[in-house]
Amino acid sequence: MGVKLLLAKAHIEGIRSYDVYRREGGYQAVEKALKTMSPDAVVEEVKKSGLRGRGGAGFPTGMKWSFIAKPEGVPRHLVCNADESEPGTFKDRYLMEHIPHLLIEGLIVSSFALGSNNTYIYIRGEYAWIVDILEKAIEEAKQNGWLGNNILGTGFDCNIYVQRGAGAYICGEETALLESLEGKRGNPRIKPPFPAIKGVWDRPTVVNNVETLAAVVPIINLGGEEYAKIGVGRSTGTKLISACGNINKPGVYEIDMTISVEEFIYSEEYCGGIKNGKRLKACIPGGSSVPILPANLLLKTAKGETRYMNYESLSDGGFATGSMMGSGGFIVFDEDQCVVRHTYTLARFYRHESCGQCSPCREGTGWMEKILLRLENGHGKMSDIDLLWDIQSKIEGNTICPLGDAAAWPVAAAIRHFRDEFEWHVLHPNEAQVRNFGLAHYADPLQVPAGA
Amino acid sequence: MAKFSEQQMKEFQRLVNRYPEGKQKSALLPVLHLAQESFGGWLSTETMDYVADLLQLEPIEVYEVATFYSMFNTQPVGKYMFEVCQTGPCMLNGSDEIISYIKEKLGIKAGETTPDGMFTLKTVECLGACGYAPMMQLGNNYREHLTKEKVDAIIEECRNNAARNN
Numbered sequence: 001m002g003v004k005l006l007l008a009k010a011h012i013e014g015i016r017s018y019d020v021y022r023r024e025g026g027y028q029a030v031e032k033a034l035k036t037m038s039p040d041a042v043v044e045e046v047k048k049s050g051l052r053g054r055g056g057a058g059f060p061t062g063m064k065w066s067f068i069a070k071p072e073g074v075p076r077h078l079v080c081n082a083d084e085s086e087p088g089t090f091k092d093r094y095l096m097e098h099i100p101h102l103l104i105e106g107l108i109v110s111s112f113a114l115g116s117n118n119t120y121i122y123i124r125g126e127y128a129w130i131v132d133i134l135e136k137a138i139e140e141a142k143q144n145g146w147l148g149n150n151i152l153g154t155g156f157d158c159n160i161y162v163q164r165g166a167g168a169y170i171c172g173e174e175t176a177l178l179e180s181l182e183g184k185r186g187n188p189r190i191k192p193p194f195p196a197i198k199g200v201w202d203r204p205t206v207v208n209n210v211e212t213l214a215a216v217v218p219i220i221n222l223g224g225e226e227y228a229k230i231g232v233g234r235s236t237g238t239k240l241i242s243a244c245g246n247i248n249k250p251g252v253y254e255i256d257m258t259i260s261v262e263e264f265i266y267s268e269e270y271c272g273g274i275k276n277g278k279r280l281k282a283c284i285p286g287g288s289s290v291p292i293l294p295a296n297l298l299l300k301t302a303k304g305e306t307r308y309m310n311y312e313s314l315s316d317g318g319f320a321t322g323s324m325m326g327s328g329g330f331i332v333f334d335e336d337q338c339v340v341r342h343t344y345t346l347a348r349f350y351r352h353e354s355c356g357q358c359s360p361c362r363e364g365t366g367w368m369e370k371i372l373l374r375l376e377n378g379h380g381k382m383s384d385i386d387l388l389w390d391i392q393s394k395i396e397g398n399t400i401c402p403l404g405d406a407a408a409w410p411v412a413a414a415i416r417h418f419r420d421e422f423e424w425h426v427l428h429p430n431e432a433q434v435r436n437f438g439l440a441h442y443a444d445p446l447q448v449p450a451g452a
Numbered sequence: 453m454a455k456f457s458e459q460q461m462k463e464f465q466r467l468v469n470r471y472p473e474g475k476q477k478s479a480l481l482p483v484l485h486l487a488q489e490s491f492g493g494w495l496s497t498e499t500m501d502y503v504a505d506l507l508q509l510e511p512i513e514v515y516e517v518a519t520f521y522s523m524f525n526t527q528p529v530g531k532y533m534f535e536v537c538q539t540g541p542c543m544l545n546g547s548d549e550i551i552s553y554i555k556e557k558l559g560i561k562a563g564e565t566t567p568d569g570m571f572t573l574k575t576v577e578c579l580g581a582c583g584y585a586p587m588m589q590l591g592n593n594y595r596e597h598l599t600k601e602k603v604d605a606i607i608e609e610c611r612n613n614a615a616r617n618n
Binding site for chain 1: 470472475477478479480481482484485507513516517520521522523524538539540541543544545576577578579580581582583584585589592593594
């Protein structure tokens with residue numbers, strides 16, 4: 001069993017309620033931070049912890065916090081990004097549903113560190129029932145003196161509000177989220193200015209993911225240095241992985257980033273192996289935007305070393321032979337799955353979610369979707385594969401926000417590693433719709449499932 | 453013209469009060485949700501104008517937002533809306549078959565409403581339930597691990613609820 005910091009108590013009966021959460025040691029981090037530490041000391045602990053943003057980008061949280069501007073007389077805001085929308089990702093939902101007070105506690109400590117008296121949780125609109133769970137937790141916290149005015153007699157005031165989005169993936173991008181919080185279309189802003197200088201209502205703002213803010217609680221309880229001892233290298237602490245696709249035990253798992261990908265997929269403690277006794281074909285390890293890897297490159301790096309579930313190891317080899325930790329959305333494909341069809345659904349997703357501001361993304365995502373559908377249906381030409389490559393290469397890096405890159409990368413990786421599967425669709429137009437290409441040489445011939 | 457009831461106005465005020473003075477536009481998304489729930493599951497031009505008036509916005513500021521977000525319906529929808537996810541992780545677990553089955557069962561295509569106004573089928577992109585696929589959103593809740601049998605039961609349940617409420 002690995003170390004668990006966030007979900008260790010998530011399964012205790014009644015933990016969703018304040019009384020049980022408090023009885024299990026909840027809100028100690030608020031007491032410790034507000035009564036014994038200065039805001040700067042809290043920021044310092046988070047820096048020492050090495051915590052990296054859990055939303056997908058992996059940017060050091062303490063550093064992000066230290067960038068916040070503090071002009072005299074201008075309120076600052078902390079905004080929690082609960083707009084979880086990256087395909088394959090459902091970890092924040094799990095945390096908020098099961099142990100909502102952990103997020104509220106993390107938000108109070110983080111608000112104190114940043115000087116935010118009015119903090120907002122921006123949650124995706126579809127998670128409507130979670131809004132009720134969070135608002136109840138906020139109300140309970142308020143009644144017990146952890147929110148409101150003069151918390152614990154320290155003079156610190158803090159309120160937390162929940163705002164529902166309304167179905168737009170782009171609002172997970174922090175500046176689009178701020179636009180949406182202001183009641184506008186979710187069009188990302190040009191940076192700079194960064195939100196830390198000019199965020200919501202032009203005030204200094206920090207936007208952090210749900211899991212990131214929840215992790216502040218164990219960091220304060222343990223101390224930054226102790227937290228940093230968990231994990232490996234620059235992948236400190238624990239990470240929530242939402243595992244889905246063709247596995248026996250889909251769900252949300254907390255890992256301490258020292259386990260191998262193979263153990264994660266095959267051990268009974270985690271995914272429990274591939275469903276129906278089938279073989280592993282491929283995996284998108286960090287949410288739909290990150291490169292797909294064939295089984296052989298997923299389990300071992302190009303150098304033949306074991307690949308581990310952490311930031312460095314998953315990205316070993318760059319985009320040529322590696323992928324990314326991303327949001328922790330772990331999508332597993334069995335031998336019967338069609339990479340072309342899956343890539344088509346992702347292209348359709350990004351076309352649907354493009355805000356339309358930048359031409360390369362607005363037009364390019366639609367073109368990629370059409371070409372992929374043509375290939376999938378057996379109406380494609382060989383030149384379409386190069387055309388797809390060309391389009392994705394012209395979207396990447398040419399847009400205001402990373403949605404363009406997020407749309408380009410899955411297509412690029414699918415062609416890079418599964419080109420023969422695309423060619424097969426062109427060469428076998430009548431078969432493309434009735435059967436799938438299969439495994440070919442993607443599976444690792446040496447792979448011995450551990451614990452399977 | 454439809455207006456918020458006294459209780460809905462209270463909720464409206466609660467939503468507006470969460471933001472700094474003069475920033476009432478920030479309440480637009482939550483207020484549109486409230487309006488959609490209050491006025492038949494969709495936002496007519498009349499409803500959007502009413503919201504604009506309440507929040508002291510230009511109507512265009514409301515229209516551009518209502519048309520941007522996929523949860524806001526600017527056309528009438530059925531009493532029950534099946535929003536079935538079709539993105540990658542659901543596809544790997546058979547969402548294509550579920551969607552075909554619902555189409556066949558209800559006799560409508562995606563984006564259409566049954567002639568009796570009971571059901572609308574909408575295909576949607578990832579709703580964050582990938583581990584519990586295939587799935588659909590129905591009202592404010594998710595229905596997960598869908599099978600053909602579960603779809604049958606959900607349709608039955610909706611029909612029964614509608615009959616009971618009439």
